[in-house]
Amino acid sequence: MSILKTLQEPNPILRETAEPVKPENGSFLHLKNLCTDMRQTMKVLNGIGIAASQVGESKRIFLVDKQSFLDIDLPSDIFINPKLIKKSFKRVVGEEGCLSVRGIFGTVKRALAVTVEAYDLNNKKFRLSGKGLLARVLQHETDHLEGKLFIDRADPDSLHVYIKEENDE
Numbered sequence: 019m020s021i022l023k024t025l026q027e028p029n030p031i032l033r034e035t036a037e038p039v040k041p042e043n044g045s046f047l048h049l050k051n052l053c054t055d056m057r058q059t060m061k062v063l064n065g066i067g068i069a070a071s072q073v074g075e076s077k078r079i080f081l082v083d084k085q086s087f088l089d090i091d092l093p094s095d096i097f098i099n100p101k102l103i104k105k106s107f108k109r110v111v112g113e114e115g116c117l118s119v120r121g122i123f124g125t126v127k128r129a130l131a132v133t134v135e136a137y138d139l140n141n142k143k144f145r146l147s148g149k150g151l152l153a154r155v156l157q158h159e160t161d162h163l164e165g166k167l168f169i170d171r172a173d174p175d176s177l178h179v180y181i182k183e184e185n186d187e
């Protein structure tokens with residue numbers, strides 16, 4: 019297991035449309051190790067989601083932090099080739115940050131609820147519906163796969179710098 023380097027805006031890899039994962043090419047072991055390292059990296063950086071492009075792999079994969087959603091029975095914390103198949107009309111404003119835009123936060127209007135279809139590490143298809151914070155994370159991470167960052171969608175007036183102080187929690 020290792021902690022991966024997270025790319026920072028304006029690294030061009032963050033702006034690429036990520037490639038679909040094809041189980042027949044590329045090694046399963048590489049995929050498994052990548053996901054393990056991404057999970058570890060997300061935990062160390064206190065992220066609640068991480069996309070493969072953020073660690074330099076332009077692949078359609080993201081992970082969601084299970085610990086942040088203990089009340090939800092996530093079928094998998096690994097989302098391979100995910101697709102947003104449903105989005106509520108109702109949208110809500112909420113604050114976001116990103117491991118690739120370190121120190122910047124801002125508010126983004128997103129669908130209140132979404133349904134995602136994806137594959138787990140065993141190539142088993144699953145469906146997950148979420149609302150609130152989970153829906154927000156699923157949309158934020160799906161955006162990464164299209165080369166979009168939350169700062170593109172954020173209300174420009176809401177963007178602000180927050181530097182964590184030593185004596186903060």
Ligand SMILES: [Zn+2]
Binds near residue numbers: 116117118158162
């Ligand atoms: Zn992000």
